[in-house]
Amino acid sequence: MQLYCLYRIAVTLLGCLSTVAHGYQIPPRDYELNNYFIVELKDDYKVHDFIDRHRNIYKFEHQLPRLDNHYVFSIDKKHPHNEFLGNYNSNNYDLFKRDYSGDGYEDHIALLLADVRSIHALPPKQLEKRTPVYYSREEMIEKAAKRDYKINDSSQEGLKKVADQLKIEDPLFIEQWHLINTRYPGHDVNVSGLWLEGIAGKGIVTALVDDGLDFTSPDLKDSFNAEGSWDFNDNGKAPMPRLYDDYHGTRCAGEIAAQKNEFCGIGVAYDSQVAGVRILSGRITAADEAQSLIYGLNVNDIYSCSWGPTDDGRTLAEPEVIVKKAMIKGIQDGRDNKGALYVFALGNGARFGDSCNFDGYTNSIYSITVGAIDYKGLHPSYAEACSAVMVVTYSSGSGEHIHTTDIKEKCSAAHGGTSAAAPLAAGIYSLVLSVNPNLTWRDVQYVSALSAVPVNEEDGSYQVTKLGRKYSHKYGFGKLDAYKMVKFAETWKNVKPQAWYYSDVVDVMKKWEGTKVDAPPPAGGPGRVKRAPEYKDSIILSVISVTEDDLKVMNVERLEHVTVKVNIDSSFRGKVGVKLTSPSGLISELASFRRFDGSGSGFQNWTFMSVAHWGEDGVGDWKLEVYPSEEDMKKVDIGFKNWQLRLWGESIDAEKAEKYDLDVDYSKIRRDRLEAKPIEVSSSAPLSSSTSEAVATSDVTVPTSTSSPSSTATDDSSKEGGTEDSEDNHEGANKQYTNDHTGQYFMAVAILGFVLVIIYMRFHRTPGGSKRRVRREQYEFDIIPGEEYSDSEDEDAAFANERGRRGGRDNSFELGTIVPSGAVPMEDPDYDENLPSKQLSGGEHFKVAEDEEDYNVNDDNENVFDDTHAIQEEEEQEEEQEDHIDDESNNEPASEADILTPPLNK
Structure with a gap:
C-alpha cells in the first residue's frame, strides 16, 4: 500500500511537472469511451489521497494550471458509477442522484462528497463564433460603387502626410478608413497623432481567443508571441488555422498588430504583440475554455474574445462556474495582480431581436463589452444593445468593411461585425496600457467611460449619469477616441480596490x-408604453x-x-x-x-x-x-x-x-x-x-x-x-473595524501600561530600574501600529495603507459636480482647444478636449475630492451649489472641466 501511494504521488508530480514544462499538454481524450469531470478538492485535502481512495473507479488525467485544487479525472462510461456522477455545487444545479437508498452507492457517494468542494461534468461542446454579418443587395451595390482611392486625391493629403512621416508603404493602408477616414472625417479611432509621438503599443501582448492565428503571415510573424499561445483544439503549441474557415483570428490579429512592412495594412497598435489561443475550431470542454482565458497569464495583458452564445434571438447562456472562476483568477492575478483585460464583442443578433444581456459573457462585470458603429458613425443593423455596453468602436456597415490581414498571405476587405470591433478596441487598450501599465482592470473601465465620445445623441436614448457623462444602451458611454483616451490615461490616478x-x-x-x-387589445400605437386600463x-x-x-x-x-x-x-x-x-x-x-x-x-x-x-x-x-x-x-x-x-x-x-x-x-x-x-x-x-x-x-x-x-x-x-x-x-x-477604534485601543493600552508601571515601581524598585522603565515604555510605544504604520518590507502594502489614509472622502456624488477618484489634472498643452489637432488627416474632432461632452467638469468645484479633514469646506461648497442640485431634473451634462477636476494631494 505504501509503495502504491508513493507511486500515485510520483504520477501526480510528473503530471504537474509535465504541465509546467509543456505549457498545457494534456493527455488525449476519448469521449466515446470515457466521461470527464473536474474535482475541486477541499483546501486541506491532498490530491494523491483522493487518487488513492478512488483508484479503482476514477483515473487521474491532469491538474488545471492556475486554478488551485482543481483536477481533471475520467471514468469509463461502462462503470456503474456513471449512474449518479454529475455536477455538484456547480452551474447553479446538482445532477447527483438524490435517493441513494438501496442502490449500493451510499457509502461511496458519502465518501466522494466528503473530499470535494465541487464537481463539474465536462461534456464536449462547440463554442460559437459570432454570427456572420450578411449584407443586403443595396449595401453591396454601394460598396461596389465606392470611388477608387488615389493617393494624389486632395482629400487624401492628410493621410499621405502621415504615411510619409511614418514611412508607411503598406498598400491597404489607404483603405483602412477606421484608422484615418478621409471620406467621413472624424469617424475613425483618431490614432495617428499617437503614432507620431512614438506610441504604438510597445510591450503589450493581446491574446486572440479565437480559431487560430497565422503566425507565418508577413504582417504577423514579427508580432507573434509564442509564449502566450496555445492550440486547445489540437492540443499543441502552434495555434495555426487548420480548417477552411479558420480565418477570423488572423484577421482580428491584423487589426491590432499588423506590421509596417509593405504588405496589406497596419494594426492600430503595430508595435504591440499578439498571441493565439485556439478554441473555436472543434469540441472542447469547460476546463479547456477556462484555461484558454488564463493561458499565458504572466505574458498576455489582454484577451480579445469575438465569440459567445448563438446570436439567434432565442438563446440564453452564460459561462459555466469553472469559466467564471478562471476570469476571476485573471482579473485578480493577471498583469502582476492589476488584472488582465477581457474584451468581448457585443453580439451580432440585433436583426433577430437579440440583446447582450442574454449573454453571460458580455454581461459579466469582468468584461469590457464593445459594440459597433460604421464608417459613417451610424449604428449597424446587426449590433445588439443592452445595459452592459461599455463603449463602441468602428466596424462594418453602410456598405463598408474593415480592411486587414488574412490567412495564407492574403489580405481581407470583408471583415466586420462586432467581431471586428472588439479586437480594434483591444488594440486601443494596448496603446493605453503601453503609456500607463499601472492601470488596473477597473481603472481601464473608468478611463473608457470618462474619455469616450458620445455619438448619434439623437438616436441613442441617452441618459445623463452621475458621472456627468451620457450613457446609451446602444452606444454605451460613446466611441473610443485613441488619442483622447491615451492622454487621459497617462495621468490617471488609480481608484481604490x-x-x-x-x-x-x-x-x-x-x-x-x-x-x-x-380584454380588448392594448391602447396606443406601435412603440407606445401606454397600456389599456382593462x-x-x-x-x-x-x-x-x-x-x-x-x-x-x-x-x-x-x-x-x-x-x-x-x-x-x-x-x-x-x-x-x-x-x-x-x-x-x-x-x-x-x-x-x-x-x-x-x-x-x-x-x-x-x-x-x-x-x-x-x-x-x-x-x-x-x-x-x-x-x-x-x-x-x-x-x-x-x-x-x-x-x-x-x-x-x-x-x-x-x-x-x-x-x-x-x-x-x-x-x-x-x-x-x-x-x-x-x-x-x-x-x-x-x-x-x-x-x-x-x-x-x-x-x-x-x-x-x-x-x-x-x-x-x-x-x-x-x-x-x-x-x-x-x-x-x-x-x-x-x-473590518480595527482602525475605527485605534485611538480607543491606544488609550486603553496606555492606561494599562501606566498602571503596570506604578505597580512595578511600588513592588520592584531596584537600582537602574528607572532606566529600564524608560526603555520598556519606549518599546511598547514602538510596537503599537498607528495610522502611519506600514510594513517597510512590503511596498504594495505600504501603498495600500497610504491609499487608505487618503480615502476618507465625502461620499456625495452629485450630478455634474463630483467625479471618481481617478480624475486628474490634464495639463498637457495639447488639451488647449486653441492648439492644432494632433491628427493630421482630420478636423477639430482630433483635439483631446474641445466640446462640452468631452469631459464634463465644473470649474467651480476643484476640491470635490477632499477627505474628511475638509468636510467643512465641502459643506460650504454644497450650499453654494444648492440651486444647481435642485435643477438636476433638467438632465443637463456638466461642463467640460468636470472630468478633469483633480483630487487634492494629501
Missing part, C-alpha cells in the same frame, strides 16, 4: 396571468432599499457595476421585459422583448448587468419591474419569484479591501457584520427592506408595505461557500 454588496434574496411571488384575461396588475414591481449602513459595513463608497439575479417563470420568455430603476432615477432595461424566444423556462438564476449606474452612491430604493409585452399581454403568463441586488464599486478604505470569492454568500457576511457591530448601525434601521406590488400602469407607485425579506440569500452557485467560509468571514468582519 473593489468592494461589493449583496442584498438578501427577496421573495416576490407575484404572477401575471395574461391567458386568463379577457389589463390590471400588468407590471410586477419589487423594491429593495439599500441603506448607508449596508454599504458601509461592506466597505462600498460608490458604484461601478450593478447586477441583478432573478428567478422568473414565463410561458414565453421573449415576451417578458425587466427594468431596473436606481434611487437617482436612472433606468437600465435589463431584458428586452425577443420575438423568437418562445422558451417556457423563463429566467432561472439569471444575472443581468448594467454599467449605466456608474458613479451613483447606491443608497435608496432600487425598483425592479417585470412586465409582459404590450402587444402580447394576453398570450403570456409571468411568475416573478425572487431577486437579489448586487452592487460593485470602489471601496471606502483600501486597507479593508477583500479578495472576492465566487463561492461566498456576501449577504450573510453583511448581516453578520451589521449584527456584530451594532454601535456602527442605527438601531432603528432594518437590515434591509423590500416591497413588492403590482401596478396597473408603467408609473411606479409609493410602496404600500415594508418588511424584512422573507428569505435569506440562497445563491445556488455559492451553496457551500456561504456556509463553509462563515467563520473566516466573521473573523474578517471584526477586522
Whole structure:
C-alpha cells in the first residue's frame, strides 16, 4: 500500500511537472469511451489521497494550471458509477442522484462528497463564433460603387502626410478608413497623432481567443508571441488555422498588430504583440475554455474574445462556474495582480431581436463589452444593445468593411461585425496600457467611460449619469477616441480596490396571468408604453432599499457595476421585459422583448448587468419591474419569484479591501457584520427592506408595505461557500473595524501600561530600574501600529495603507459636480482647444478636449475630492451649489472641466 501511494504521488508530480514544462499538454481524450469531470478538492485535502481512495473507479488525467485544487479525472462510461456522477455545487444545479437508498452507492457517494468542494461534468461542446454579418443587395451595390482611392486625391493629403512621416508603404493602408477616414472625417479611432509621438503599443501582448492565428503571415510573424499561445483544439503549441474557415483570428490579429512592412495594412497598435489561443475550431470542454482565458497569464495583458452564445434571438447562456472562476483568477492575478483585460464583442443578433444581456459573457462585470458603429458613425443593423455596453468602436456597415490581414498571405476587405470591433478596441487598450501599465482592470473601465465620445445623441436614448457623462444602451458611454483616451490615461490616478454588496434574496411571488384575461387589445400605437386600463396588475414591481449602513459595513463608497439575479417563470420568455430603476432615477432595461424566444423556462438564476449606474452612491430604493409585452399581454403568463441586488464599486478604505470569492454568500457576511457591530448601525434601521406590488400602469407607485425579506440569500452557485467560509468571514468582519477604534485601543493600552508601571515601581524598585522603565515604555510605544504604520518590507502594502489614509472622502456624488477618484489634472498643452489637432488627416474632432461632452467638469468645484479633514469646506461648497442640485431634473451634462477636476494631494 505504501509503495502504491508513493507511486500515485510520483504520477501526480510528473503530471504537474509535465504541465509546467509543456505549457498545457494534456493527455488525449476519448469521449466515446470515457466521461470527464473536474474535482475541486477541499483546501486541506491532498490530491494523491483522493487518487488513492478512488483508484479503482476514477483515473487521474491532469491538474488545471492556475486554478488551485482543481483536477481533471475520467471514468469509463461502462462503470456503474456513471449512474449518479454529475455536477455538484456547480452551474447553479446538482445532477447527483438524490435517493441513494438501496442502490449500493451510499457509502461511496458519502465518501466522494466528503473530499470535494465541487464537481463539474465536462461534456464536449462547440463554442460559437459570432454570427456572420450578411449584407443586403443595396449595401453591396454601394460598396461596389465606392470611388477608387488615389493617393494624389486632395482629400487624401492628410493621410499621405502621415504615411510619409511614418514611412508607411503598406498598400491597404489607404483603405483602412477606421484608422484615418478621409471620406467621413472624424469617424475613425483618431490614432495617428499617437503614432507620431512614438506610441504604438510597445510591450503589450493581446491574446486572440479565437480559431487560430497565422503566425507565418508577413504582417504577423514579427508580432507573434509564442509564449502566450496555445492550440486547445489540437492540443499543441502552434495555434495555426487548420480548417477552411479558420480565418477570423488572423484577421482580428491584423487589426491590432499588423506590421509596417509593405504588405496589406497596419494594426492600430503595430508595435504591440499578439498571441493565439485556439478554441473555436472543434469540441472542447469547460476546463479547456477556462484555461484558454488564463493561458499565458504572466505574458498576455489582454484577451480579445469575438465569440459567445448563438446570436439567434432565442438563446440564453452564460459561462459555466469553472469559466467564471478562471476570469476571476485573471482579473485578480493577471498583469502582476492589476488584472488582465477581457474584451468581448457585443453580439451580432440585433436583426433577430437579440440583446447582450442574454449573454453571460458580455454581461459579466469582468468584461469590457464593445459594440459597433460604421464608417459613417451610424449604428449597424446587426449590433445588439443592452445595459452592459461599455463603449463602441468602428466596424462594418453602410456598405463598408474593415480592411486587414488574412490567412495564407492574403489580405481581407470583408471583415466586420462586432467581431471586428472588439479586437480594434483591444488594440486601443494596448496603446493605453503601453503609456500607463499601472492601470488596473477597473481603472481601464473608468478611463473608457470618462474619455469616450458620445455619438448619434439623437438616436441613442441617452441618459445623463452621475458621472456627468451620457450613457446609451446602444452606444454605451460613446466611441473610443485613441488619442483622447491615451492622454487621459497617462495621468490617471488609480481608484481604490473593489468592494461589493449583496442584498438578501427577496421573495416576490407575484404572477401575471395574461391567458386568463379577457380584454380588448392594448391602447396606443406601435412603440407606445401606454397600456389599456382593462389589463390590471400588468407590471410586477419589487423594491429593495439599500441603506448607508449596508454599504458601509461592506466597505462600498460608490458604484461601478450593478447586477441583478432573478428567478422568473414565463410561458414565453421573449415576451417578458425587466427594468431596473436606481434611487437617482436612472433606468437600465435589463431584458428586452425577443420575438423568437418562445422558451417556457423563463429566467432561472439569471444575472443581468448594467454599467449605466456608474458613479451613483447606491443608497435608496432600487425598483425592479417585470412586465409582459404590450402587444402580447394576453398570450403570456409571468411568475416573478425572487431577486437579489448586487452592487460593485470602489471601496471606502483600501486597507479593508477583500479578495472576492465566487463561492461566498456576501449577504450573510453583511448581516453578520451589521449584527456584530451594532454601535456602527442605527438601531432603528432594518437590515434591509423590500416591497413588492403590482401596478396597473408603467408609473411606479409609493410602496404600500415594508418588511424584512422573507428569505435569506440562497445563491445556488455559492451553496457551500456561504456556509463553509462563515467563520473566516466573521473573523474578517471584526477586522473590518480595527482602525475605527485605534485611538480607543491606544488609550486603553496606555492606561494599562501606566498602571503596570506604578505597580512595578511600588513592588520592584531596584537600582537602574528607572532606566529600564524608560526603555520598556519606549518599546511598547514602538510596537503599537498607528495610522502611519506600514510594513517597510512590503511596498504594495505600504501603498495600500497610504491609499487608505487618503480615502476618507465625502461620499456625495452629485450630478455634474463630483467625479471618481481617478480624475486628474490634464495639463498637457495639447488639451488647449486653441492648439492644432494632433491628427493630421482630420478636423477639430482630433483635439483631446474641445466640446462640452468631452469631459464634463465644473470649474467651480476643484476640491470635490477632499477627505474628511475638509468636510467643512465641502459643506460650504454644497450650499453654494444648492440651486444647481435642485435643477438636476433638467438632465443637463456638466461642463467640460468636470472630468478633469483633480483630487487634492494629501
